[in-house]
Amino acid sequence: MSPGPTTARQRQREATRERILEAAVETFAEKGFLGSSTREVARRADTNQGLITYYFRSKEELWRAAADRIFEGLETRLAKRLGALEATDRRERAREAIREYVRFAAAQPELFRIMVDEGRVADDRMNWLVDAHLRPYFEAISGALMDVAGIDEALVPHAFYALAGAASLLFAVGPECRRLTGLDPRAPAAIETHADYVARLLVP
Amino acid sequence: MSPGPTTARQRQREATRERILEAAVETFAEKGFLGSSTREVARRADTNQGLITYYFRSKEELWRAAADRIFEGLETRLAKRLGALEATDRRERAREAIREYVRFAAAQPELFRIMVDEGRVADDRMNWLVDAHLRPYFEAISGALMDVAGIDEALVPHAFYALAGAASLLFAVGPECRRLTGLDPRAPAAIETHADYVARLLVP
DNA sequence: GTCTATAATTAGATAGAC
DNA sequence: GTCTATCTAATTATAGAC
Numbered sequence: 001m002s003p004g005p006t007t008a009r010q011r012q013r014e015a016t017r018e019r020i021l022e023a024a025v026e027t028f029a030e031k032g033f034l035g036s037s038t039r040e041v042a043r044r045a046d047t048n049q050g051l052i053t054y055y056f057r058s059k060e061e062l063w064r065a066a067a068d069r070i071f072e073g074l075e076t077r078l079a080k081r082l083g084a085l086e087a088t089d090r091r092e093r094a095r096e097a098i099r100e101y102v103r104f105a106a107a108q109p110e111l112f113r114i115m116v117d118e119g120r121v122a123d124d125r126m127n128w129l130v131d132a133h134l135r136p137y138f139e140a141i142s143g144a145l146m147d148v149a150g151i152d153e154a155l156v157p158h159a160f161y162a163l164a165g166a167a168s169l170l171f172a173v174g175p176e177c178r179r180l181t182g183l184d185p186r187a188p189a190a191i192e193t194h195a196d197y198v199a200r201l202l203v204p
Numbered sequence: 205m206s207p208g209p210t211t212a213r214q215r216q217r218e219a220t221r222e223r224i225l226e227a228a229v230e231t232f233a234e235k236g237f238l239g240s241s242t243r244e245v246a247r248r249a250d251t252n253q254g255l256i257t258y259y260f261r262s263k264e265e266l267w268r269a270a271a272d273r274i275f276e277g278l279e280t281r282l283a284k285r286l287g288a289l290e291a292t293d294r295r296e297r298a299r300e301a302i303r304e305y306v307r308f309a310a311a312q313p314e315l316f317r318i319m320v321d322e323g324r325v326a327d328d329r330m331n332w333l334v335d336a337h338l339r340p341y342f343e344a345i346s347g348a349l350m351d352v353a354g355i356d357e358a359l360v361p362h363a364f365y366a367l368a369g370a371a372s373l374l375f376a377v378g379p380e381c382r383r384l385t386g387l388d389p390r391a392p393a394a395i396e397t398h399a400d401y402v403a404r405l406l407v408p
Numbered sequence: 409g410t411c412t413a414t415a416a417t418t419a420g421a422t423a424g425a426c
Numbered sequence: 427g428t429c430t431a432t433c434t435a436a437t438t439a440t441a442g443a444c
Contacts, residue, residue: 009409012409013409016409016410029324030324030325031236031238032235032236032238032239032321033239034235034236034238034239035236035237035238035239037436037437037438038437038438038439039436039437039438047410047411048410048411048412049411049438049439050410050411050412050413050440051409051410051411053438053439053440054409054410057439058438058439059438059439113320113324115377115380116317116320116373116376116377117236118380119376119377119378119379119380119381120233120234120317120376120377120378120379120380121234121379122379122382122383126379126380126383127383129380130380130383130384134380134384135384138384138385154397155397155401156385157374157381157384157385157386157387158374158397158398158401158402159401160385161370161373161374161377161381162369162370162371162373162374162398162401162402162405163370164369164373165366165368165369165370165371165372165373165374166365166366166367166369166370167366167369168369169320169365169366169368169369169373170361170362170365170366170369172320172323172324173319173320173323173324173365174323174324175323175324175325175326175330176319176322176323176324176330176333176334176338177323177361177365178326179326179330179331179334180334180338180339180342180361181342181360181361181364182361183361193358193359193362194362194366197359197362197363197366198362198366201366201405201406202405204408213427216427217427220427220428241418241419241420242419242420242421243418243419243420251428251429252428252429252430253420253421253429253430254422254423254428254429254430254431255427255428255429257420257421257422258427258428261421262420262421263419263420263421409444410443410444411442411443411444412441412442412443412444413440413441413442413443414439414440414441414442415438415439415440415441416437416438416439416440417436417437417438417439418435418436418437418438419434419435419436419437420433420434420435420436421432421433421434421435422431422432422433422434423430423431423432423433424429424430424431424432425428425429425430425431426427426428426429426430
C-alpha cells in the first residue's frame with residue numbers, strides 16, 4: 001500500500017503524467033480553458049491525445065490538476081520565504097513580504113492569468129477555484145495585510161485585489177509590456193524594481 | 205457623399221450592426237477571442253451567423269471593431285472628466301484623476317480583460333492592440349504620472365501597470381470577488397471606496 | 409502504457425434563397 | 427438586409443489495437 005519499490009514502469013508513468021501536466025499549465029495559462037485544446041496540450045507534451053484521457057479522464061479534470069499545480073508553487077514558496085524573513089521592524093518586514101510576493105508573481109504569472117480568466121463568470125470552474133485555492137490564499141494574505149501592514153478589515157478586499165493587480169499585471173502581460181514600453185519584465189532588475197515599487201506603494 | 209437623409213433602411217442597418225457589436229464586446233470580454241464563437245455573438249444579438257459575416261467579414265475583424273468600441277469609451281470619458289477637474293492643489297488633482305480612472309475601470313471592465321487576454325502572447329492581435337489603442341492610452345497616462353504625480357521616468361512602466369492592475373482587477377473578476385470576500389464590487393459604495401483607496405495609494 | 413481510429417459536435421467561412 | 431444550408435476543419439470523448 002505505502003510507496004513501494006519504484007519500478008522503471010512507475011517512473012516512466014510519473015514522467016509522462018508530469019510532462020502532460022506541465023504542458024497543460026503552460027497552455028491553459030496562455031489560452032484559457034476554452035481557448036485550449038487537449039490536442040495542443042498533447043503536442044506540447046510530445047505525446048498524443050489518448051494519453052490525456054488515460055491519465056486525467058477529461059479536459060475539465062486536466063484543468064483542475066493544472067490549477068492544483070499552479071497553486072502548489074505559491075504555498076510552498078511563500079511559506080518558506082516568509083518564515084525566513086529577517087526580523088527587522090514591522091514595516092520593513094511587511095515590505096519584504098510584498099517584495100517576495102512580487103517575485104512570485106514574476107516567476108509564476110500563470111496564477112494571475114488563471115485568476116482573471118476564471119473570475120469573470122460564476123460557473124463551476126470559478127466556484128471550485130475559489131473554494132479549493134483562492135480562499136486559503138486570500139485568508140493568508142488578508143491576515144498579513146491586517147496584522148503586518150495595518151489595513152482596516154473593511155478595506156481588506158480592496159487592498160487584496162489592489163495588491164494582486166499591482167504586483168502581477170506587469171508580468172502577466174509581459175509581451176505586451178515589451179512592445180508598449182520597451183521594458184522587459186523578465187529581466188531580474190525589472191523584477192526587483194517592481195518589487196520595491198509595489199512594496200513602498202502599500203507600505204510607505 | 206456627406207451624411208445624406210437617414211432612411212428607415214439606414215437606421216435599421218445601423219441598429220442591427222450596433223446590436224452585433226455590443227454582443228461582440230460582451231462575448232469577447234467574457235470568453236476571450238479563442239473562447240468566443242461567432243454563433244454565440246449572433247445569438248446574443250438576436251440574429252444569425254450569416255449577418256456577422258455580412259457586416260464584419262470575419263471573426264478577426266469583428267474582434268477589432270469590438271476593441272475599437274471598448275477604447276472609444278475610455279477616450280471620450282477620460283478627456284471630458286479630466287478637463288473638468290476642479291483646480292485645487294496638484295496632489296488632490298492627481299488623486300481625483302486616479303479616482304476617475306477607477307470609476308472607468310468599474311464601468312468598463314472589458315478594457316482590462318481584453319488587455320490581459322491579448323497581452324500574453326506576441327501575435328498579430330497583440331501588435332494591433334498595442335499600436336492602435338494601448339500606445340496613446342499609455343502616453344496619456346504616463347504623461348500624467350510624471351507631470352501630476354511626480355513619477356520618475358524610469359519608473360513609468362512600473363507605475364502604469366501597477367495603477368492599471370490595482371484599479372481594475374477588482375472589477376474584472378467581480379463574480380469571483382463576491383464569492384471570495386462577500387463584497388460586491390458593482391455597488392457604488394464599493395467603487396468609491398476602491399477609487400479613494402487606490403488614489404491615496406499612488407498619491408499619499 | 410502508448411497510440412491510432414473514429415464518433416458526435418461544433419467551429420468559421422461561404423453560397424444562395426428570399 | 428436577413429436568414430438557412432452547407433463545406434471544411436477542428437473539437438472532446440471513446441473504443442480498441444498493440
